[in-house]
Amino acid sequence: MDISDLLGRFGLQDCAAAARSSTAQSPALKDGLVVETPIDGSPIARLAADDADGVAAKIAAAQAAFARWRLVPAPRRGEFVRMLGETLRARKEDLGRLVSIECGKILSEGLGEVQEMIDVCDFAVGLSRQLYGLTMPSERPGHHMREMWHPLGPVAVISAFNFPVAVWSWNAALALVCGNSCLWKPSEKTPLVALAVQALADETAARFGDDAPAGLSQVVIGGREAGERLVDDARVALVSATGSTRMGREVGPRVAARFARSLLELGGNNAGVICPSADLDLALRAVCFSAAGTAGQRCTTLRRLFVHEKIYRDLVPKLKKAYAGLSVGNPLEEGVLVGPLIDQGAYERMHYALDRARSQGGKIAGGERVGDAGYYVRPAIAEMPAHEGIVMEETFAPILYVFRYSRLDEAIAMQNSTAQGLSSCIFTRDVQEAERFLSAGGSDCGIANVNIGPSGAEIGGAFGGEKETGGGRESGADAWKAYMRRQTQTVNYSADLPLAQGVKFDV
Numbered sequence: 166m167d168i169s170d171l172l173g174r175f176g177l178q179d180c181a182a183a184a185r186s187s188t189a190q191s192p193a194l195k196d197g198l199v200v201e202t203p204i205d206g207s208p209i210a211r212l213a214a215d216d217a218d219g220v221a222a223k224i225a226a227a228q229a230a231f232a233r234w235r236l237v238p239a240p241r242r243g244e245f246v247r248m249l250g251e252t253l254r255a256r257k258e259d260l261g262r263l264v265s266i267e268c269g270k271i272l273s274e275g276l277g278e279v280q281e282m283i284d285v286c287d288f289a290v291g292l293s294r295q296l297y298g299l300t301m302p303s304e305r306p307g308h309h310m311r312e313m314w315h316p317l318g319p320v321a322v323i324s325a326f327n328f329p330v331a332v333w334s335w336n337a338a339l340a341l342v343c344g345n346s347c348l349w350k351p352s353e354k355t356p357l358v359a360l361a362v363q364a365l366a367d368e369t370a371a372r373f374g375d376d377a378p379a380g381l382s383q384v385v386i387g388g389r390e391a392g393e394r395l396v397d398d399a400r401v402a403l404v405s406a407t408g409s410t411r412m413g414r415e416v417g418p419r420v421a422a423r424f425a426r427s428l429l430e431l432g433g434n435n436a437g438v439i440c441p442s443a444d445l446d447l448a449l450r451a452v453c454f455s456a457a458g459t460a461g462q463r464c465t466t467l468r469r470l471f472v473h474e475k476i477y478r479d480l481v482p483k484l485k486k487a488y489a490g491l492s493v494g495n496p497l498e499e500g501v502l503v504g505p506l507i508d509q510g511a512y513e514r515m516h517y518a519l520d521r522a523r524s525q526g527g528k529i530a531g532g533e534r535v536g537d538a539g540y541y542v543r544p545a546i547a548e549m550p551a552h553e554g555i556v557m558e559e560t561f562a563p564i565l566y567v568f569r570y571s572r573l574d575e576a577i578a579m580q581n582s583t584a585q586g587l588s589s590c591i592f593t594r595d596v597q598e599a600e601r602f603l604s605a606g607g608s609d610c611g612i613a614n615v616n617i618g619p620s621g622a623e624i625g626g627a628f629g630g631e632k633e634t635g636g637g638r639e640s641g642a643d644a645w646k647a648y649m650r651r652q653t654q655t656v657n658y659s660a661d662l663p664l665a666q667g668v669k670f671d672v
């Protein structure tokens with residue numbers, strides 16, 4: 166299907182027409198944002214960006230929407246999210262395809278991302294009847310105490326190109342049932358999918374009726390400045406930002422300076438340990454998906470692999486062979502497993518990292534560019550003599566650094582020695598090894614898996630990581646509490662006024 170037809174299905178036909186008449190180069194914010202597909206680098210749309218006044222008007226609308234939405238009963242708010250999930254179910258094919266076209270992931274993963282949105286909507290609907298607070302026995306006669314969770318305020322979601330819609334939904338589905346309005350600033354590389362989702366949210370709001378105020382969910386289009394306006398505005402109660410640690414170092418302190426909340430999902434440098442007892446065939450498949458899948462552009466991508474010396478000579482050649490067989494190409498074509506990198510910058514950073522690995526004595530297989538339209542690469546394996554230098558950094562590309570280890574403690578210590586702490590995994594059939602990896606002295610990451618790779622998490626578990634990954638948790642478990650304010654309430658239903666701690670104050 167033609168991209169203009171696809172955009173037309175979300176009411177975005179004008180952006181596609183503007184791309185055809187535009188001569189501006191991406192990203193040229195002044196004259197509007199030009200969107201290129203990484204599939205072949207061609208421009209597919211041109212959008213107007215929000216200027217300072219535009220962003221301010223959206224924040225004001227979000228604040229007005231919040232004032233109304235917070236009073237709508239939570240289960241009714243859940244009904245809105247249920248309907249949004251229904252809309253997404255009905256439009257999964259179109260939206261998944263648009264995700265693939267705009268960010269370059271293979272169609273199955275584009276569709277998977279929309280499925281992740283649907284899953285979190287279902288999860289949030291259930292939550293809308295479970296925003297539980299505690300009741301506490303009071304030490305004073307004739308009193309009762311309880312804690313109450315109230316809506317927080319407008320929530321800003323700043324998302325990255327690689328999960329251009331799912332990450333918004335993790336935040337928005339929960340934020341909406343919690344009684345908040347949402348402002349979404351997508352990556353300037355993937356604004357179209359955000360506008361498409363916005364069209365679906367608007368359609369849902371129209372069906373839902375008057376209880377859904379205008380401005381409940383909005384998209385802000387722009388670059389860094391637009392993000393900064395959301396970060397610095399006192400009306401924005403929570404900034405949930407996904408991106409690099411460098412970005413988080415700016416967002417975190419700025420939000421903290423105004424005593425608002427931030428939820429940060431930053432860099433990862435995820436590792437896997439393959440033990441001698443592992444099912445090597447299973448491990449091999451898991452490594453290929455999590456290191457080469459999504460062209461290495463997940464925050465959960467497997468980047469460092471520790472292989473026990475007893476199996477190294479068996480496993481690594483097999484891994485190289487499997488890598489050589491991975492089909493790299495147009496992500497919309499069946500059978501293709503690895504799509505393009507997002508842009509030239511990503512390609513250059515990959516080559517910089519491979520050069521550094523080589524200069525550190527790394528032995529590299531793969532990494533070559535494939536074709537000349539778009540930035541397609543063969544996923545690379547770099548066998549490294551030492552765990553240092555470039556391997557300590559996150560490079561958002563399909564490079565897997567491989568190391569040999571002899572003792573599990575040593576592998577766990579190396580794994581934990583990076584600044585990031587998102588996801589980790591071990592492959593073993595030995596229960597002692599698995600449990601050591603999962604114990605307090607084991608992996609220091611937010612996610613630790615046994616016999617599956619570090620990527621591809623389900624929405625039912627809290628998602629996020631420690632250290633320079635930022636400490637935030639989205640979806641799963643009790644992540645909803647980040648989107649609400651907690652109030653302790655004490656009610657005196659007696660005619661006396663006893664004071665706590667036995668204090669006397671007779672007047």
Ligand code: UN1
Nearest residue numbers: 328463464465620621622
């Ligand atoms: C991300 O790359 O920002 O666990 C999120 C995963 C996906 C989410 C990745 N469910 O790989």
